[in-house]
Amino acid sequence: MAVYHDLDWLFAIGTIFFLVSVWGIGANDVANSYATSVSSRSLTLIQAGILATITEFIGAIALGQQVTSTIRSGVFSITRFLDSPGVLIMAMVVAEVGSSIWLTVCTYFGFPVSTTQSIVGALIGVAIAADLPVHWGWNSQSVSQIAASWGIAPVISAAFGAIIFTSIRLLVHSREDPMKWALRVLPFYYALTAGILALFIVISGGHGIPTPEQLGAGKACGIIIGVFAGVWVISALFFVPYYWRSLVKEDRRLRFWHIPMGPLLWRDNYTLYFPGNPDKGIVPNYYESDLKATEEKGDTDTLGSVTEGQQSTLASPEIEPIKGDANAAENEAQRADAKLAEKHQKELQALDSLPWAHPKRIYATLKLVFTYGITRDVIHHQSKGLDHIHRRAPQFDNKVEHLWTTAQVCSAMIMSISHGANDISNAIGPFTTEYMTWHTGVASAKTDTPIWIKAVGGLGLGVGFWTFGYHIMRSLGNRITKHSPTRGYSMELGAAITVLLASRLGLPVSTTQCITGAVLGVALVNMDLKSINWKQLGKIFLGWVLTLPCAGLISGIIMGMALNVPQWGRTVKMIFEPAERVLLPSVDVISYIFDNAYDANRPIYVDVHNPSRSITCAQARKIVRQLIAGLRAWGVNPGDCVAMHAFNDIYYCMLVLAIVGAGGIYTGTNPSYTPMELAHHFQASDTKFVISEPKILAPVLAAVKERDIPNANVLIFDVLGQEVPAGRRSWNDLFNHGEQDWVAFNDVQRAKETTAARLFSSGTTGLPKAVTITHHNLVAQHELVFEVHPRPYQASRIVAIPIFHVAAATSTHFGALKSGHTIYMMRRFDLQTYLVANERYQITDLAIVPPIAIAILMSPFSRTRPFLHSIKTVSCGAAPLNKEVQARFRTLLKKDIPFTQVWGMTETCCIATMFPYPEPDDTGSVGRLVPNLEAKLIDDTGTNISAFGVRGELCVRGPTVTPGYYQNRTANAEAFDAGGWFKTGDVAYCDGRTRKWYIVDRKKELIKVRGFQVAPPELEAVLLGHPGIIDAAVIGVVFPGGDTEWPRAYVVRRPGGEGEELTEEEVRRYLGERLAKYKALTGGVKFVDAIAKNPSGKILKGVLREDSKRDIEAGLRPKL
Secondary structure, three states: OOOOOHHHHHHHHHHHHHHHHHHHHHHHHHHHHHHHHHHOEEEEEHHHHHHHHHEEEEEEEHHOOOOEEOOOOOOHHHHHHOOOOHHHHHHHHHHHHHHHHHHHHHHHHOOOOOOOHHHHHHHHHHHHHHOOOOOOOOOOOHHHHHHHHHHHHHHHHHHHHHHHHHHHHHHHHHOOOHHHHHHHHHHHHHHHHHHHHHHHHHHEEEEOEEOOHHHHHHHHHHHHHHHHHHHHHHHHHHHHHHHHHHHHHHOOOOOOHHHHHHHHHOOOOOOOOOOOOOOOOOOOOOOOOOOHHHHHOOOOOOOOOOOOOOOOOHHHHHOOOOOOOOOHHHHHHHHHHHHHHHHHHHHHOOOOOOOOOHHHHHHHHHHHHHHHHHOOOOOOEEEEEHHHHHHHOOOOHHHHHHHHHHHHHHHHHHHHHHHHHHHEEEEEEEHHHHHHHHHOOOOOOOEOOOOHHEEEEEHHHHHHHHHHHHHHHHHOOOOOOOOOOOHHHHHHHHHHHHHHHHHOOOOOHHHHHHHHHHHHHHHHHHOOOOOOHHHHHHHHHHHHHHHHHHHHHHHHHHHHHHOHHHHHHHOOOOOEEEOOOOOOOEEEEHHHHHOOOOOOOOOEEEEEOOOOOEEEEHHHHHHHHHHHHHHHHHOOOOEEEEEEEEOOOHHHHHHHHHHHHHOOOOOOEOOOHHHHHHHHHHHHHHHEEEEHHHHHHHHHHHHHHHOOOOOHHEEHHHHHOOOOOOOOOEHHHHHOOOOOOOOOOOHHEEEEEEEEEEEEEEOOOOOEEEEEEHHHHHHHHHHHHHHHHOOOOEEEEEEEEOOOOOOOHHHHHHHHHHHHHEEEEEOOHHHHHHHHHHHHHHOOOOEEOHHHHHHHHHHHHHHOOOOOOOOOOOEEEEOOHHHHHHHHHHHHOOOOOOOEEEEHHHHHEEEEEEOOOOOOOOOOOOEOOOOEEEEEOOOOOOOOOOOOOOEEEEEEOOOOOOOOOOOOOOHHHHHOOOOOOEEEEEEOOOEEOOOEEEEEEEOOOHHHHHHEEHHHHHHHHOOOOOOOEEEEEEEEEOOOOEEEOOEEEEEEEEEOOOHHHHHHHHHHHHHHHHOOOOOOOOEEEEEOOOOOOOOOOEEEEHHHHHHHHHHHHHHOOOOO
């Protein structure tokens, strides 16, 4: 698509704040990596600036991930804005603005904060302003985990830092000859540092670098161990003799370029190439006092000394100087500031006479800007109180400390590369979304990050550190405790190990918090709490706590104002998401249901009429294995569809499980189907085998004959001892072939692609269609429903509705064995038997449809006894039930028993919205979205109009939404879009305060007759087959006081012949002979001269509904 030029101005703003954000991350986060190295004097600030620019760039480019997640935090999903890319750009820009502003403020005042948490806080603010649900629960990068990281990260890194430094103290510093022991163990610590770097590269991967999974455990470990061993050998051969000769023998001519001489330096008569100046020492004093004396050092700085008093609130002012020194310190600070200002003024005044665009003036200005940050004094201070804290830290051999400078610099580089590879996405993630959405005009959840964005981001990090990072260097350096190379090495490596382990284990940590914790852990090894600046740590922690709310407040205010601009208010379109998400198993559904944790010998399936007929879980496992063997012997192969034509029975469920377990596909038919309906069912589902009860076998035989299904492929389900017709086989023959395992697998892609059932639905229009239901659909349905509605009691329920219907099929055939809930099976619904059984078996869960609820309310028998007083929860589905009827039904239950509604369809594998137990509802809502399911609302043109309180056609997608209709491209194109959304045909809205959903109308043509779906086109097609009818249309009508819809036909007689004398009774009889009874024209037949249609020939059913409404109001009812 074309560039989104209407929002060029917004993208320009986003680009500016992207650069500011990258600069702020460099100034704040990058300083974490090198603060200890500079504070311990292993590096100068200029060296650290050069290294930071290189390592951050390498991390961003070489090890950065190919695909950057645009929303790393999981605060909300950008799929909510797929239909409104302009708002998505605005949301990301606002998040960058809020994050960058907060980072800049924190950096100026010396607060080292987590840049990850800064962008997360900004996104939370955006989400709240846009009225989007925030993921507060314990999920990856959720708000609760971010809060937990304030304690988790410092503790873990403090432990590693303390362990490493303690090992150095015990192995080296505490020995009588620390230099000798230092040279012995130095190769190990060098090798450890290199091994950690190799581990990071292997774990992180990157461009062309295989992941640990691709390498395999053996190769990955071999690489890491190889690097460790190689560096150990190199260190022992080359570094140890170099340091021995330069430090022990004090040959001051040696420089780092003499390290390759290695073993030659053990000899006394060696010759050096390019020897250094012997008058210049190579070992600085790492324990030189950091107390700044202006008289001694003030004039020696390149651009003058900088006092901390006016640069950072986290520097020296929080520590009061020793009594009597306050005025002196203040005077020294003022004199230093005056010298610095005077020096800068003289440099600029010398160029005042030159034009502003003169090269010399431009060069001097740029030099001042780009060298200002790296020429600051971040080591020294002017507080004697802080100097007193430093003096309480033990001092060790200065030469021994020098041995660890190289290792410390390497560990700092590891942290910096890690930061460049990972945390850079805090800035380039939102900007990539902005750029790709602006460039293409299409919003996408994940996009390839252009290499130029990574390059700009990597360089920006270095610039930020170079110009403004000195503030954080002060806060994390000697302002907390005394630093030295061995201490700094322990801090850096402890933090690096924490980051690596935490990222692998999924723990929520921040590099900022890791290095701060490591500093504290090493300081605690001093065994002196007074050697730590606790006020400084307290202010750092305060910065962490303030990050989320402050960044969120900034971005939330901006986003709120932007959304209230009329232009944006009209364009906000979102996706409704569930409050939580659940990790789903990837196994086949049979393995899933038999993986349970209850008593396997407790009955799961019980015959209501004869409770001695029951099946336990253990028995079910054996029966299913026997039936699988029998089905395979019968000729059922994986992928074959087997139809069940029978009434409810406990062994019906066993056959369903066996069909699926054998790799077959189950489909269930309505026992009242006529031969024509069965033939259509068999054709649409590609049925190859049929199992039928003997009493309803006749229409099956007629249908299989029409569909050319061999008679040998028809089995008799004589489960109640019925007589098997001559020449037919009984299903009992299936038990004569031993046992076989079911087809098991543990692969999510296979689970999504393998069909388990083809259940029928009329969809939104047309004849009934075979809905493809996969193993993953079934597993997801039960896993998500159990997540929302766990029972704290042993649940039981009566199944009275037909189990070929999706409302009962999924939970009865599969869910019962998984959950351990007891199912009492009724062959067919009978009101009195149903009520008596509820009392007799002390049923806990009432799962009903509106016709059953109405029948119970209308029956005087239901008031004769407390039949329903054992019920703990009631759920009603299949069609909406108004709240007045719910209120009346509650009078039959004990007080405070929840009566709620659920909503779902065959295409959603049953339940899509429901209430969690035991939440009640008296508003008529159908509940909230189950986990992992998304929803949106569209208007008649298909445009997304999602907003709270707005009515539209409900569309859903998620793991329970089925792949579509079997071999029906036309129907799939009408019902499913390219984004995986299923258009339900139900008109709904979502309450913004409670997130409850309400089904208020139906856009589709289906007529729901006592829970059954009746497709008007099916009835119309049959009517048009009558020789006396030239046109027909069918709608659904509801009579006053009724509890369901009834089909009503508008018929145009054919002039002359049979049409002239055609009566309503003849039309009814003609249809009744060809379709099931529930499809009868109970709503009446009306003869008209012509059926209202639009110019394109589409029937205006709204006109017909208005006509039927007038007839009903006039008291005109059909003659039944």
